[in-house]
Amino acid sequence: MSDEERRDSLADQAAAWIPPWERPTPPKPRTETDATPEPSAELEPPATAPAEPEPAPVLDDTEPAPAPAPRTPAAPPAAAEPPIVDAHRSPRTETAQDPAGESAAEPEGEGGVGVPGKRGRRRPTPEPEPAPVLDDAELRGALEAILLVVDQPVSELTLAQVLEQSPERIGPMLDEIAAGYTAAGHGFELRRAAGGWRLYTRPEYATYVERFVLEGQSVRLTQAALETLAVIAYKQPVTRSRISAIRGVNCDGVIRTLVSRGLVEECGTEADSGAFLYRTTTMFLEKLGLNSVDDLPPLAPFLPDDVEELADATR
Structure with a gap:
C-alpha cells in the first residue's frame, strides 16, 4: 500500500470514529426468565381524543337570553350524632326532646308524678278520699x-x-x-x-273516793311478810334459799306477795348458783320515809346478848 492510500484510510477511520460517550448502548442479552410476551397492539384500547367543548351559540340581539339551568339540590347534611349522656348526672337536669323539637317531659306541677314508659309525661296524684262525716x-x-x-x-x-x-x-x-x-x-x-x-x-x-283509794294501801302485812321483808332489806341482794335458811321456813309464797305489792324486785342472778337475787324497791323507801337503805336502823340494839351462842348452836 502506498503512502497516499494509507493516508486516505487513516483519514476515513478518523472521520468514522465516534467518541465513547456518544456511542449507543448495546442491547442487553435476553434470558428465558426475562422473556415476557409483548402486549399485542390489538388489545390496547384505542386512544380517544378529548371532546372539544361546543362553542357557545351566538345570540342575536333580538332573541331573549335562555333561562339558567336549575341547580341540583345539595344532599341533606348527615344527622347529628346523639349527645353522650353522662351517667353520673342527675336525670332532672336533662329533658328528652321529641321529633317536633318540644320538650317531652312536662315540668313538675302540684301533685305531679312521673309515669315510667310515657316519655316523661306526668299525671296528677289522685287525691285521698275525704273521711266520712260522723253524725x-x-x-x-x-x-x-x-x-x-x-x-x-x-x-x-x-x-x-x-x-x-x-x-x-x-x-x-x-x-x-x-x-x-x-x-x-x-x-x-x-x-x-x-x-x-x-x-x-x-x-x-271526794270522801267516798278517798276511802276507796286509801283502803288498799292501809292493808297490813303479815308477820311472815314483815320478817321476809326485813331479811331482804338488811341482806340485799339475797336469794330465796338464803332467806329461807335465815327464817327457817320456805318463803316462796311470801316473796311473791312482796313482789306483787311492789316492795321487792328481782335484780339479777347469783354467779355461782344462777339463783335469782332480790332487793327492795323505791316504793319501800317511800313507805318508810327513807332516802336509801343506808338509813335503816342498826340491828345490834335489837339482837339478844347470846346471839353468838345461838349461831353456833344452829351450825
Whole structure:
C-alpha cells in the first residue's frame, strides 16, 4: 500500500470514529426468565381524543337570553350524632326532646308524678278520699270512749285528728257532753284542764273516793311478810334459799306477795348458783320515809346478848 492510500484510510477511520460517550448502548442479552410476551397492539384500547367543548351559540340581539339551568339540590347534611349522656348526672337536669323539637317531659306541677314508659309525661296524684262525716250521735260516743281511757287532758285538735273530723265540731260537742253530765247529776264531770279535756269525779263525792283509794294501801302485812321483808332489806341482794335458811321456813309464797305489792324486785342472778337475787324497791323507801337503805336502823340494839351462842348452836 502506498503512502497516499494509507493516508486516505487513516483519514476515513478518523472521520468514522465516534467518541465513547456518544456511542449507543448495546442491547442487553435476553434470558428465558426475562422473556415476557409483548402486549399485542390489538388489545390496547384505542386512544380517544378529548371532546372539544361546543362553542357557545351566538345570540342575536333580538332573541331573549335562555333561562339558567336549575341547580341540583345539595344532599341533606348527615344527622347529628346523639349527645353522650353522662351517667353520673342527675336525670332532672336533662329533658328528652321529641321529633317536633318540644320538650317531652312536662315540668313538675302540684301533685305531679312521673309515669315510667310515657316519655316523661306526668299525671296528677289522685287525691285521698275525704273521711266520712260522723253524725252527732256517733261523734258523741267516740269522744266519750276516748275520754274514758286517757290518763291526761287531751286537746281538741288531737281528738279531731284521731277522729278525722273538723276541729270546729269537737269543741261544741264537748261542751254539750259536759252540760249533759252536769244536768243528769252523774258522779263525774267533763272538765277543761291544762289545755285539754278529761273526766273528773265531782268534789261532793271526794270522801267516798278517798276511802276507796286509801283502803288498799292501809292493808297490813303479815308477820311472815314483815320478817321476809326485813331479811331482804338488811341482806340485799339475797336469794330465796338464803332467806329461807335465815327464817327457817320456805318463803316462796311470801316473796311473791312482796313482789306483787311492789316492795321487792328481782335484780339479777347469783354467779355461782344462777339463783335469782332480790332487793327492795323505791316504793319501800317511800313507805318508810327513807332516802336509801343506808338509813335503816342498826340491828345490834335489837339482837339478844347470846346471839353468838345461838349461831353456833344452829351450825
